[in-house]
Amino acid sequence: MDKKGWRWIIVMLALILFLLPQCQQGIVKEEMPVTAEKERAVKDERAIQEERALKEEKEARTFEESLTRKKYPGIAGEVMESGLLKDIHFEFDKYDLTEKSRKILADNVNVLLAHPALKIQVEGHCDERGSNEYNLALGERRAVSAKLYMIKLGLGGDRLSTISYGEEMPMDRSHNEDAWAKNRRCHFVILSR
Amino acid sequence: MRRFKIVSLGLSLMVLAVFFPTNVKGITYIDIDSPYIRKFYLAVPEIRELGKTPKEMVRELEDALTQDLTIADLFYFMERERLPQKGIYVTEATVDFGAWASVGAEFLLTVALSAEESKVMTEFRLFDVVRGVYIAGKRYRGPKEGIRLMVHRMADEIIRQLTGERGIFQTRVAFVSDKTGNKEIYLMDFDGHHVKMVTDNGSINISPAWSPDGKSLIYTAFLRRNPDLYQVFLSSKRTILLSAITGLNAAPAWSPDGKKIAMMMRGKDTTDIYLLSSEGKDPLRLTRSWANEASPTWSPDGNSIAFVSDRSGNPQIYIVDLATRKIRRLTYYGRYNCSPAWSPKGDKIAFAGQESGRFHIFTIRPDGTDLKKLTGEGNNEQPSWAPNGRHIAFTSTRKGNYDIYIMTADGGGPWRVTTSRANETEPAWSPLLK
Numbered sequence: 001m002d003k004k005g006w007r008w009i010i011v012m013l014a015l016i017l018f019l020l021p022q023c024q025q026g027i028v029k030e031e032m033p034v035t036a037e038k039e040r041a042v043k044d045e046r047a048i049q050e051e052r053a054l055k056e057e058k059e060a061r062t063f064e065e066s067l068t069r070k071k072y073p074g075i076a077g078e079v080m081e082s083g084l085l086k087d088i089h090f091e092f093d094k095y096d097l098t099e100k101s102r103k104i105l106a107d108n109v110n111v112l113l114a115h116p117a118l119k120i121q122v123e124g125h126c127d128e129r130g131s132n133e134y135n136l137a138l139g140e141r142r143a144v145s146a147k148l149y150m151i152k153l154g155l156g157g158d159r160l161s162t163i164s165y166g167e168e169m170p171m172d173r174s175h176n177e178d179a180w181a182k183n184r185r186c187h188f189v190i191l192s193r
Numbered sequence: 194m195r196r197f198k199i200v201s202l203g204l205s206l207m208v209l210a211v212f213f214p215t216n217v218k219g220i221t222y223i224d225i226d227s228p229y230i231r232k233f234y235l236a237v238p239e240i241r242e243l244g245k246t247p248k249e250m251v252r253e254l255e256d257a258l259t260q261d262l263t264i265a266d267l268f269y270f271m272e273r274e275r276l277p278q279k280g281i282y283v284t285e286a287t288v289d290f291g292a293w294a295s296v297g298a299e300f301l302l303t304v305a306l307s308a309e310e311s312k313v314m315t316e317f318r319l320f321d322v323v324r325g326v327y328i329a330g331k332r333y334r335g336p337k338e339g340i341r342l343m344v345h346r347m348a349d350e351i352i353r354q355l356t357g358e359r360g361i362f363q364t365r366v367a368f369v370s371d372k373t374g375n376k377e378i379y380l381m382d383f384d385g386h387h388v389k390m391v392t393d394n395g396s397i398n399i400s401p402a403w404s405p406d407g408k409s410l411i412y413t414a415f416l417r418r419n420p421d422l423y424q425v426f427l428s429s430k431r432t433i434l435l436s437a438i439t440g441l442n443a444a445p446a447w448s449p450d451g452k453k454i455a456m457m458m459r460g461k462d463t464t465d466i467y468l469l470s471s472e473g474k475d476p477l478r479l480t481r482s483w484a485n486e487a488s489p490t491w492s493p494d495g496n497s498i499a500f501v502s503d504r505s506g507n508p509q510i511y512i513v514d515l516a517t518r519k520i521r522r523l524t525y526y527g528r529y530n531c532s533p534a535w536s537p538k539g540d541k542i543a544f545a546g547q548e549s550g551r552f553h554i555f556t557i558r559p560d561g562t563d564l565k566k567l568t569g570e571g572n573n574e575q576p577s578w579a580p581n582g583r584h585i586a587f588t589s590t591r592k593g594n595y596d597i598y599i600m601t602a603d604g605g606g607p608w609r610v611t612t613s614r615a616n617e618t619e620p621a622w623s624p625l626l627k
Binding site: 072073074075076077093129130131132133134136137138140141144148161162163164165168169 | 374375376394395396397399400415416417418419420439440441443444457459462463464485486487488501503507508529531532545547552574575618619
């Protein structure tokens with residue numbers, strides 16, 4: 001066969017392959033399904049895709065809606081906070097991550113993996129008890145704890161920086177156990193996106 | 194024989210006349226470095242009013258002088274009713290040593306005051322009753338507003354005549370207050386008077402530390418979204434950024450010779466103590482551990498640094514020898530010891546330690562012996578030594594919010610020096626100022 005003949009056959013085959021599923025679909029719709037399972041699978045696939053797209057859109061919207069601009073008095077620049085990036089909390093004079101903290105960090109990592117452009121800063125905070133200088137070191141260690149765990153979960157280290165505010169930025173200014181528990185935390189802010 | 198001296202005093206010019214060759218033999222009447230120091234019986238008759246002097250001015254002088262001599266913690270004040278030579282202005286010409294000795298006085302201090310319009314003159318004479326000797330006397334002149342300063346000068350001179358070392362009554366204390374809603378650094382006289390704002394940037398400003406020459410402060414501020422080290426020159430308020438390495442540039446401490454700054458900086462995952470030049474350059478890592486190190490303080494000879502480390506599992510105080518880099522643990526009592534401050538005399542280290550959930554000021558010798566608890570009420574933190582090594586400033590919650598107090602090195606006093614409704618913390622006592 002000559003070159004032209006081969007080309008003709010290839011075009012025909014491509015046409016058949018292209019049209020075949022369309023015909024099948026038409027037939028399947030009118031007649032009995034080939035199998036119930038197959039039909040369900042097709043439907044599910046489509047539903048899943050639609051659902052995923054919807055979910056992504058919703059997630060993106062939720063994420064956008066979760067963002068607030070944050071200006072700290074006396075500190076240069078502005079950061080963003082997201083309600084989706086949750087704080088983690090610590091015991092007095094400790095920097096170990098509790099099981100609850102690990103779960104929260106995993107959720108935070110998922111948010112960050114879904115938004116690969118975000119660069120965040122982990123803030124380490126302490127309660128007011130003890131020396132404010134030692135608390136600067138403790139806050140830093142808390143932020144580093146969170147950072148190292150998030151890197152372990154697959155987040156790029158270049159997306160995370162740490163800062164310690166020690167006891168200088170309490171959430172709750174009261175002087176009791178409740179306030180102290182709230183203040184011993186790591187907070188996550190978005191530096192750029 | 195008379196000698197005259199002219200001394201310029203910050204705000205205004207004051208003439209100070211020495212009207213007797215002072216302490217010619219250079220006798221140290223009171224050895225303040227002796228462990229067996231006791232208090233002496235001091236007689237201070239009523240202040241002599243020369244000419245027409247407003248009553249409130251007499252009271253102001255009396256109050257300031259009594260305050261200084263009380264805080265000096267060297268004297269028992271004798272009851273005035275029992276004193277002899279009533280109605281006489283006791284000078285070197287009129288003093289009757291026998292009469293003063295018979296009532297048990299060991300030292301006699303006579304003070305006179307005159308005020309004409311806006312000008313004030315005050316003078317003192319100091320006598321050693323036991324030996325029957327006139328020790329010294331000086332006269333001070335200045336504007337009415339300067340009367341407190343004159344009294345501080347007078348008290349400093351009285352202490353110098355008796356102990357051979359100048360008093361601390363012209364020193365200042367840097368501290369942090371949140372009265373504007375954020376932490377700014379302020380300065381005040383050691384007794385809480387003449388408060389002045391040093392930083393005014395709306396940020397978080399903490400850990401003021403004096404340069405050994407008393408001309409500048411270094412401190413940490415978060416202006417650039419990083420805890421950076423700044424230096425402010427007190428005469429001009431000119432501020433420079435000294436160290437801005439990402440991570441902590443915190444808890445600075447100037448070496449006694451002024452050549453180095455020790456401070457907390459980021460190590461590998463933890464915080465370490467670093468040494469920098471006085472310009473904030475060439476950081477050199479001094480401690481290396483998986484633990485946190487904080488709050489360096491220099492020994493007065495510059496050979497060692499005490500600091501906080503949690504290498505044992507909780508914060509304790511350690512000492513590193515700078516020549517050998519050998520580290521030894523200093524504190525074992527309690528589970529939270531922090532904020533070490535090495536006495537300028539070298540004999541003691543003050544720190545804050547937790548006991549039954551509250552913080553107290555303790556002292557300990559650098560060899561780890563002689564642990565003493567100095568405070569009882571409230572939370573007491575952040576000790577800072579006066580340059581005489583005999584007084585300690587600290588912050589306490591004994592009256593509610595944080596206020597600054599001073600006490601003697603054995604817990605005597607204490608005297609409250611700030612009374613605002615805001616929190617006053619992190620006192621840093623100045624060196625002797627010129």
